[in-house]
Amino acid sequence: MALFLFPSKDRTRSLPLPREASYLLPSMVPSEFGPLSFFTRFQHFGPSFEACAQRILEFQPDAILISSFAFAYGEEAIALAQAIKAKVPEVAIAVGGSGPSSCPEYFMRQRAFGSVYINSRSLASLEYSAPQTCLPVDSFSADFFPTLPACIAPAPPTGRRELPRQKALPTNLVCMAGSGFFPEQTSSPQSPLPTNIPPVDPFYSVPPSSVTTQGIPLFDFVVAGEGEVTVPLLLERLEGRAKGMGQTQRVGRKGLSSGAEPQLIRAHRLCREEELEAGLAIVKETPDEVWVTISLTRGCPKGCRFCSNHLCHGREFRTLPMEKFEKALKKIPCGRFLHLNFEDDNLLYTPEYFLDVLRMVKSHWPQTEFSAENGLDYHFLDATSIERLVQYGFRRFNMSLGTIFPETAFREERPLNLERYLEVIEAIHRRGASSITYFIAGLEGDTPEQIVRQIQYLAPLPTLIGISLFYPVPGIPGFTPPPSLLLRNPGLGRGSFAYPWTGSLTTEELITAFRLCRYVNLLKKEHKTPEEEALIQRIREKGRLLTFQKQKPPHRKNSNQKGRWSLQEVPVQDSMVKQFFSH
Numbered sequence: 001m002a003l004f005l006f007p008s009k010d011r012t013r014s015l016p017l018p019r020e021a022s023y024l025l026p027s028m029v030p031s032e033f034g035p036l037s038f039f040t041r042f043q044h045f046g047p048s049f050e051a052c053a054q055r056i057l058e059f060q061p062d063a064i065l066i067s068s069f070a071f072a073y074g075e076e077a078i079a080l081a082q083a084i085k086a087k088v089p090e091v092a093i094a095v096g097g098s099g100p101s102s103c104p105e106y107f108m109r110q111r112a113f114g115s116v117y118i119n120s121r122s123l124a125s126l127e128y129s130a131p132q133t134c135l136p137v138d139s140f141s142a143d144f145f146p147t148l149p150a151c152i153a154p155a156p157p158t159g160r161r162e163l164p165r166q167k168a169l170p171t172n173l174v175c176m177a178g179s180g181f182f183p184e185q186t187s188s189p190q191s192p193l194p195t196n197i198p199p200v201d202p203f204y205s206v207p208p209s210s211v212t213t214q215g216i217p218l219f220d221f222v223v224a225g226e227g228e229v230t231v232p233l234l235l236e237r238l239e240g241r242a243k244g245m246g247q248t249q250r251v252g253r254k255g256l257s258s259g260a261e262p263q264l265i266r267a268h269r270l271c272r273e274e275e276l277e278a279g280l281a282i283v284k285e286t287p288d289e290v291w292v293t294i295s296l297t298r299g300c301p302k303g304c305r306f307c308s309n310h311l312c313h314g315r316e317f318r319t320l321p322m323e324k325f326e327k328a329l330k331k332i333p334c335g336r337f338l339h340l341n342f343e344d345d346n347l348l349y350t351p352e353y354f355l356d357v358l359r360m361v362k363s364h365w366p367q368t369e370f371s372a373e374n375g376l377d378y379h380f381l382d383a384t385s386i387e388r389l390v391q392y393g394f395r396r397f398n399m400s401l402g403t404i405f406p407e408t409a410f411r412e413e414r415p416l417n418l419e420r421y422l423e424v425i426e427a428i429h430r431r432g433a434s435s436i437t438y439f440i441a442g443l444e445g446d447t448p449e450q451i452v453r454q455i456q457y458l459a460p461l462p463t464l465i466g467i468s469l470f471y472p473v474p475g476i477p478g479f480t481p482p483p484s485l486l487l488r489n490p491g492l493g494r495g496s497f498a499y500p501w502t503g504s505l506t507t508e509e510l511i512t513a514f515r516l517c518r519y520v521n522l523l524k525k526e527h528k529t530p531e532e533e534a535l536i537q538r539i540r541e542k543g544r545l546l547t548f549q550k551q552k553p554p555h556r557k558n559s560n561q562k563g564r565w566s567l568q569e570v571p572v573q574d575s576m577v578k579q580f581f582s583h
């Protein structure tokens, strides 16, 4: 088995903004940069899909398992699979992860060749059935494993360049590949940015010259739910296929694809604690320091309506056994300063477990700084627990607030206790640590006025603001069935694409809120550069939002002395900005 992790910041390419996202253009400022900027570039991180496919196929796999971690990145998983199938149509491909768990139908319908957009059009009429969450074992039903038509192997296409292969027999080699894209937000005044992003055709379709396999289903298996439960089922089916084919039949064939319609494999239960493995990754190392990200728990029992976590991991909270955690820690080099980040959703749900975890880390790395990037639930914090966490090594607290409005919180089934939140923020500040408070803009019922009030509420508090633009996921309430636009263009489901899904805020209003939050954060910044001070001063004078723009023709009005940048007014929703500055 080989594992490939392709997304990487080492190789980045700027791409044209996908055509369907061209509604963003009026809100974008070409060559914008600095602390008030919105997203400016659409980037691909890592090698091209073609190169990824090539590298995977050099391994001569019988089957390839692709992990698609969010529905919004479904098109990238498909582009990778298409690049693979264009080279070797017979290799079996399975796709799993949170993306397919939330909408397996989208993946089931994909064909092995055809640009994402040709496929997308056919998806407009896609029928959708609500995803079933992983169920307890006694709810097992044969319906989870639908019987699909008998498999017919595709005839090897002519004219295709085949990669050399060592063995004719299945070896059960399995590759796990990841793919991911995200638009980059720039913050460095030095960064050279493209001057404009034209809305042209998407970048990731395989060149038409390699159209050889149109009509063949892209995936052999679409897998929903936790891998601990589904991978054994998948391997069983692959082994069954390998045995069924036998050596004679497989002569001249590559891989285990049946060429038939994909099979859907759904987890029939959640994985048990003893089946859990620590998700631990060393993300950066220097001779003195090491940065590690880890995930120790699964599932969240809370039922926030906007959250899709349960579609893959259910609502039962499970923790990694401590012995396994201790074993996982052995992968981290000792004797260095450790930065340990938890990606768990609700670590404080079992505070004693969490404290045991911190104690164990400290016993091995007395010098550790902890963070929990995905947020800590302020309901579980108070001055005493904050004191304890700071003593253990928390210097920054990411707080997930959601909303300050009781009616929105009620509608979203999100607990809200502003009094407690304020106490917690103050206690963190008093203790000399910092915090970021996350809220969501664009939820059902939000109004532009409310969002400005929310920003004004957070502005004087000793916390930075993290704004999340609401993103939909098929399967969450209000998105079942998902709008056809989301099924045609899953990528529009990225938060950064500011699509007005709920209709409560327009794209312009969402982006205005985003920029206002960045302005507030700049005001709170301790050591501002002279350029940033100048920016703030101009914004205050004008009562309008401005941003840094890389200077194209030199010597324009408002440009700085060296003519490298100018201050540019940003396109925003005027009444929101007025309301903000009239406070």
Ligand code: B12
Pocket (backbone or CB within 6 Å): 065, 066, 067, 068, 069, 070, 071, 072, 094, 095, 096, 097, 098, 099, 101, 102, 180, 181, 182, 223, 225, 226, 227, 228, 230, 231, 234, 279, 295, 299, 307, 308, 309, 311, 312, 313, 343, 344, 345, 374, 471, 473, 493, 494, 495, 496
């Ligand atoms: C860490 C995290 C991030 C990190 C890192 C992501 C990364 N590239 O590694 C950051 C902060 C960058 C991030 C960002 C986003 N995230 Co995020 N993130 C998470 C989080 C909290 C943990 C993911 C994780 O590692 N889980 C632990 C592992 C073990 O679980 P897993 O990946 O699901 O894998 C299991 C199964 O899915 C399955 N499986 C996985 N792959 C495969 C493949 C096969 C073949 C099989 C059989 C099984 C299988 O087996 C695994 C073991 O059980 C999840 C929530 C969650 N608890 O899962 C959200 C989550 C995945 N994120 C989500 C989203 C939407 C995003 C964004 C797109 C949001 C946005 N801004 O628009 C961005 C995109 C950023 C980007 N371009 O990559 C959603 C996805 C929803 C969906 N179904 O589409 C989730 C579920 C959060 C939520 N509640 O809404 N995220």
Ligand code: SF4
Pocket (backbone or CB within 6 Å): 300, 301, 302, 303, 304, 307, 308, 309, 345, 346
């Ligand atoms: S607390 Fe977090 S992980 Fe749990 S349901 Fe709410 S948003 Fe999702």
